[in-house]
Amino acid sequence: MTPSSIRNFCVVSHIDHGKTTLTDRFLELTQTVSRVKMTERYLDSNPIEKERGITIKLAPVRMEWHTDTVSQPYILNLIDTPGHVDFSYEVSRSLAACEGAILLVDATQGIQAQTLANAYKAINQNLVVIPVINKIDLPNADIAATRKALVDSFGFEEKEIISISAKTGANLIQLIKAVIERVPAPLGDSRQPLQALVFNSFYHSHWGVIASVRLMSGTVSKGDRLQFLGSGAEFLADDLGYFLPQLKPVKSLVCGEVGYIATGLKDISLCRVGDTLTGTALIGAALPDYQEPKPMVFMDLYPVGNEDFLREKTALEKLSLNDSSLHFVPVSSAVLGSGFKIGFQGLLHADVVQERLEREFDLDLISTSPSVEYLVDLRSGKTINITSASDLPDPTLINQIREPIIELTIFTPQTYLGGVMQLNQSHRASLINQQHFGTQVQLMYRLPLVELVSDFFGQLKSLSSGFASLDWRFLDYQPVDLVKLEVKLNRQAIDPLALLIVRLRAVATAKCLAIKLKAVIPRQQFELPIQVMLR
Template sequence: MRNVRNISIIAHIDHGKTTLTDRILEITGAIEKRKMREQFLDSMDIERERGITIKSHPLRVFYKSKKDGKEYEINIVDTPGHVDFSYEVDRSLAAVEGAILLVDASQGVQAQTVANTYKALEHNLEIIPAINKIDLPNANVAETELEIEDLIGIPSSEILKISAKEGIGVEELLEEIIEKVPAPSGDEDGKLKALIFDAKYDKYRGVIVYIRVFDGKVSIGDKIMTFSNGQSYEVIETGVFTPDMTPVDELKAGDIGYIIAGIKEVSLARIGDTITNAIDPVEEPLEGYKEVKPMVFAGMFPGVPEYYEELRKALEKLKLNDSALVFYPDHSPALGFGFRCGFLGLLHMDVVKERLEREFEMTVILTAPNVEYKVLLKNGEELIVNDPAKFPDESTIQEVYEPYVKLSIITPPEYLGRLMNLVQNEKRGTMISTENAGFERVVLNFEVPLAEIIFDFFDKMKALSRGYASMDYEFIGYRKSDLVKVSILVNKEPVDALSIIAHKDKAYSMARKLVDKLAELIPQHQFEIPIQAKAGGRIIARSTIKALRKDVLAKCYGGDVTRKMKLLQKQKEGKKKLREIGNVSIPQEAFLALLKVGEDENK
């Protein structure tokens, strides 16, 4: 174990984590040049196109040190950078002894950089700071050094300057890993104790579980058990990532690798869970395990109602590989049969939608995202509501609780006032504290309802700060709030799919925007269509779509005015009758109007 090093790479989105692993693969000769491609570890098309990592990717390389001539085994875990996947980052950090803190020289320290650094410090990891993209013309190395120094107190002389794209300074970084990161400790002869830090589904072999072994060893034929659910399995294969999956005889204390044990679903191999020997288990699991719960909910309906069954099968296949995705059947009078889906956040929702469209060629309609509310009824019953259509009647409600998050925004000082105004006045946030984050950077900490930041907050923040501000948030609990359900009536008929839950102070302004937007999107009919918003038992906003008019007076050339009045009266009565029996066809764009309500303000 003396020659083993386990590290993770932490950074904000698009700061060059995956590019750095590409160069390490090249320098260590782990991959042949003819097989090399950019973003080698990113296996999904979405990851490649957007330049983001969605799934963690472990990697084992061998590097011969220039200093002592010994060969070292380096296990690297490339982590996702987005806030939606912060639990995966946390568990990846629990599997290693050191972390490379990568900061983009042109962007400096960002919100995820700070959040992930604090996570690494909580796990007592040895942090190796490195400034990336020093070859860019707009790189500001001196300022970035000051920011890192301020963040973790490491003097600028010890901060490495690299270019992952050009390969500058990458060998020095590998030498630094060998020198500073401690070798793993653990008892090879003890009872098996291993951490699951990721898992993926293979349609031929079942679930492939990514593990870090802390004590003991695991080999083919061993009976293993997962701590959270007590399920037992027999190990079929053990292996490591070099970077392809390579079978080995056994994994022992200090190793990072994978096991295949005939596990049928990813939800049975939970991230953060402990694996032990089923015959001789350990008494206590590893710390830090928690069940990942969806934070954002939305209705998902097939573009063509007949494809409901195909959508169900597609979601089931996605669920095999993504245990965080939750879905159950739902029905909307306007959109027909579909599903209510739970996601970790907006990026997760976007990725699921795009994967359905690409991998399964499904066209789907997503309704506006919502959060999960707790409703205490007057009869003492507590309800969990994540669909506005199922929000109980106001007369039966005692109290409503909504999820709150701690929101951190890193920004240059000149945008401070605008962002504070956005969060406190528009988004119902409360200021907690401000901190200095190094040269020309300030951290603002707020407590904000989650519902306020899943809507249009990110776009507004970027617009107000000219793209310089970045954000990170974490769930802190439920708090009592004054919320009402705003129902939308089209031609006096309620349309559940368009309902929203809003704070009493904002109900009117949101209802006003929504009815005006719907009036633009719903086409004219032969009769007048009233669009109304109802909250607290009364109509609070209305917009009217005028009827298509036929010029019935075109054939009247002169004559008595009563003749014209008769024709107009007859037309009026016809329109009134038509409004009573006519059906309003609502286009699919209207159901996405909820998402577009804030767009005009952002522009």
């Protein structure tokens, strides 16, 4: 096989615009999976993905496309990617392993927040972007408006845009031909030392840690001695092969191919996503690393029984193998016992991880309310990070407190513009920019991250009848006038109920919290004072 017959590409879009359905049709059309074995959302292997109808993890698959013009088939390495903002780091990892990207846009919704975010990620990595309009079979599809929005937003030419229906398979052959014609073959030289980018990893009960790799140069064969340049770990390639999407062993992988390598390693921390895999005899240069995803939302997860603490630790270690954004440290509480403080990319990420811990590892967990990371500048000149009210130092020692600020991008129909702007103003947001895309309006705000995790998304969906979408990225930290609400029951401080809140809202929040506690705490035969105090 020559690299000229290989095409590495991924599919990016906003959530629910049809990426996984398109992947299913590709698998059928290329006969990678027979119609008998084909199921809906075939590449979504996790039950949670199938139940929720969302893609959580990137999924690679190798397909073959035969033509009459060339003797050997084209190798199409496709990576299916998530669409939700919480899993945007998965998209970045997929793009690094590809030369091209299909930008999929729903003809009934048009360009949305994640459409812009993912498109610019692909453009910034110099990938060839193929614009595709999906769901043209629906009666409310507005193909002309969507086509115009793609031209105006990204500068595509009319002739570049392909209209398809992933559900019915309309125009999919035209799309595959466009991938072969427009996406360049991978560069690199098989005669050079091995350079393989690790873009994903998972644990196998027999083979140990398995690395998903894209070969940038060189070749690798079964039995070769390899090493990770980042961790320094060495191992023998016990097994290697392709994703069909099940593991298909082969004797060797060559430059430009996407595949897997079984390392035999049992320590999951030695195989880090973004590391470079090379040989031990001829050592290749390190490839550019991924930007380490920074946790934005923090929650404490405690097992109901303290005897399950070690089981929770083992479960988190296994999940973190192929989720490099998952960060956790042990914590203890006088009320809840021992558990872990876990950093997530967002609320959906936190929800999915907790559900996986409970279902896949049979754990019963208690979670605290989500929080964000604040920077506390002390009068001594030192800066500390805190994620809960119990970590806040004495107020006399504090110079200032800084909170994380994000750039929030919202797409909403013009009908709901007034309500969306009022929602942002009530959450301490400041407007940066406003643009119109046909009947859609793009709003850009500076917003404190803590406001986003307080059911902002649910309120946005409610007032826009589900039509508004959002994307966000971290900007910086800015000073905030923050106070601590301390809760005392029977004159005893209850740390898990303490809150960090903006001073302007402190009194109103304290009153609401006291009323709620009075409603939920059972009546006693003795006096039980409920106190919510400001510090």
